[in-house]
Amino acid sequence: MGPFDTAATSGSSSSSAGAGKPPPPPPPPHLQTELDGLLVGAGYKVRNSDLRHVAQRLERLESAMVSSPSHVSHLASDAVHYNPAxxxxxxxxxLSELSHHPSSSSSCSSSRSLPGP
Structure with a gap:
């Protein structure tokens, strides 16, 4: 389909692809620059080279949320994300909030939020 096929499939299947499989080679520099420009044009503050990191962190976040739902219930009401880009x-x-999860909901004094645009 296009240059995004590799990035889209590698991010979604990195945990199921197997540990022995090497990552795909990075796109050529001119294509990386083009992809970075497209991401910026779409309003995202992430570079093409960071997408793998973001995908791995999202998988880690998903695992943490699935394995201990009682520790993440406060995120639904406390976490406000002002800048989705x-x-x-x-x-x-x-992830930081999950790793330092409070022992009770009363110890969660402030919400985690990102600065607005």
Whole structure:
């Protein structure tokens, strides 16, 4: 279909592809620049080279949420994401909150949010 096929499939299947399979080679520099321009044009603050990192973090976040739903129930009401374009910071803040999850809901004093645009 296009240059996004590799990135889209590698991000969604990285955990099921197997640990022995090497990652696909990066696109040529001119294509990376073009993809970065398209992402910026769409309003995303993420580079093409960071998409694998974002996909791995999203998989980690999904695993954490599935394995301990009681520890993430407060995220639905407390976490406010003001800038959906900054995926890296948002996912990292959620993972950070999960790794330091409070022992009770009363100890969650403030919401995690990203700065607005």
């Amino acid at each position: 900054d995926l890296v910071s948002w996912v990292d803040s959620l």
